[in-house]
Amino acid sequence: MNGIDRGSFLPVGGAPTPISESEQTRKLKSTLLKDIQRSAYVYRVDCGGCNGCEIEIFAAITPIFDAERFGIKVVASPRHADILLFTGAVTRAMLTPAQRAYAAAPDPKICIAYGACGCGGGIFHDLYCVWGGTDKVVPVDVYIPGCPPTPAATIYGFAVALGLLDQKLKTSHHQQGESERALVAHPGLPLDLCVGIEREARRMAGYRDGRRIADDFLEILAAPATQPLAERVEHYLKHEDDPRLAEIIARLVDVSAQPAPGDRR
Amino acid sequence: MFKLLKTVIKTGEATTRYPFAPLTVSPGFRGKPEYDATQCIACGACTIACPANALSMATDVEQGTRTWELFLGRCIFCARCEEVCPTRAIALSPEFELAVGNKEDLYQRATFTLTNCRDCGRPFAPSKEIDYAMALLVNSGLPEAEVGAQRAHFETCPECKRLQSIPDSAKLTLSQPTLKGDAL
Numbered sequence: 001m002n003g004i005d006r007g008s009f010l011p012v013g014g015a016p017t018p019i020s021e022s023e024q025t026r027k028l029k030s031t032l033l034k035d036i037q038r039s040a041y042v043y044r045v046d047c048g049g050c051n052g053c054e055i056e057i058f059a060a061i062t063p064i065f066d067a068e069r070f071g072i073k074v075v076a077s078p079r080h081a082d083i084l085l086f087t088g089a090v091t092r093a094m095l096t097p098a099q100r101a102y103a104a105a106p107d108p109k110i111c112i113a114y115g116a117c118g119c120g121g122g123i124f125h126d127l128y129c130v131w132g133g134t135d136k137v138v139p140v141d142v143y144i145p146g147c148p149p150t151p152a153a154t155i156y157g158f159a160v161a162l163g164l165l166d167q168k169l170k171t172s173h174h175q176q177g178e179s180e181r182a183l184v185a186h187p188g189l190p191l192d193l194c195v196g197i198e199r200e201a202r203r204m205a206g207y208r209d210g211r212r213i214a215d216d217f218l219e220i221l222a223a224p225a226t227q228p229l230a231e232r233v234e235h236y237l238k239h240e241d242d243p244r245l246a247e248i249i250a251r252l253v254d255v256s257a258q259p260a261p262g263d264r265r
Numbered sequence: 266m267f268k269l270l271k272t273v274i275k276t277g278e279a280t281t282r283y284p285f286a287p288l289t290v291s292p293g294f295r296g297k298p299e300y301d302a303t304q305c306i307a308c309g310a311c312t313i314a315c316p317a318n319a320l321s322m323a324t325d326v327e328q329g330t331r332t333w334e335l336f337l338g339r340c341i342f343c344a345r346c347e348e349v350c351p352t353r354a355i356a357l358s359p360e361f362e363l364a365v366g367n368k369e370d371l372y373q374r375a376t377f378t379l380t381n382c383r384d385c386g387r388p389f390a391p392s393k394e395i396d397y398a399m400a401l402l403v404n405s406g407l408p409e410a411e412v413g414a415q416r417a418h419f420e421t422c423p424e425c426k427r428l429q430s431i432p433d434s435a436k437l438t439l440s441q442p443t444l445k446g447d448a449l
Binding site: 063064065066069113116119120121122123125126133135140141142143144145146147149150152153155156157159160161165167168169170171172173174175176177180181182183184185187190191192207208209211 | 280284288293297302303304305316317318319336337338339340341342344347348352354361362363364365367368369372373374376378392393397400401404405406
């Protein structure tokens, strides 16, 4: 622990005191990023992640995505690093090692909060044993959300961190307008039928795909009848070309033919 | 040697062109949840389903508003919100370029107004939710005029409805209604 004052890192009053960057370091960093003409070395700090993020970081340096063609190289020591990648929700035990890694990396350094856990604690955000996010511990420059972020998202995050690409997301706040109404999905069809079809499709294809299949089928049902239903369904199935879908749609045709259970007319 | 070269040439270049060319993601890829606030009825189904609490909703009774919030930094892209949304207001898009420099840009919010109960005057449900429920009744076969005429009933909070449906104590009989014969 040479040169590191361990006492200042320890949590005070149950919460860690985040390290703050000095004005000089910030200036140094912006000067460097304005005209970066060298490789950027990355050190991975695992602050209690599930290893999913590590696997995706590894995938980003394999031949398919090949981050090393941009000079982005994963190194084994924070003393060689320009970029620190913090993964995981920062467990209690990993607080001090994370801060030591931060202190060991030479200035100017870029800190990236990687993955859902790094950005805001992820699914572990309210656990007793985590600090819930990298920014509670060290100053973060770039956040890469994802659980885990794909290799392409990782490369995009590096590009944002190095100032090569601009970020796409912007915060937004919608205010409900006058006479703003939510529309019913299939206004032309009776509700009982829609519910019955969707329930059956979800039972057979799972919730997410079931909804999509039910919507496609109900659209076919609601379309103006220039051809008989069987022909329209056949046309749709030929277009999609999936035997599993054919089976599900056949079942949906059966369901649509029988009266709905709630229908007593 | 030749065999190796042949294999190398046959394989070609495996590396993708990304980020110099757009990357095509596989069908069914789960990226950024795309939220359509005009279609949202602020029912809160997604906030209950969200396993990571990336979606949350806060009701401000003083202001009579309900604010929906998505914190993308915590999202695990499971699509549970898309599954449970009754109005298809949220759906996962193939958008994956989500890195930001400013944490605030990971937030997305929408504020909706609440309807005050006609009887007690307290806010009890988002106005869009009531409108949507009435639209569903019309959709299920009730005449539009009949549903519209009952608007006062729909804009009454459950507690007031309960109070209204309690029979007048003066008319109550203390004896239990009994079954006579096989009349059920």
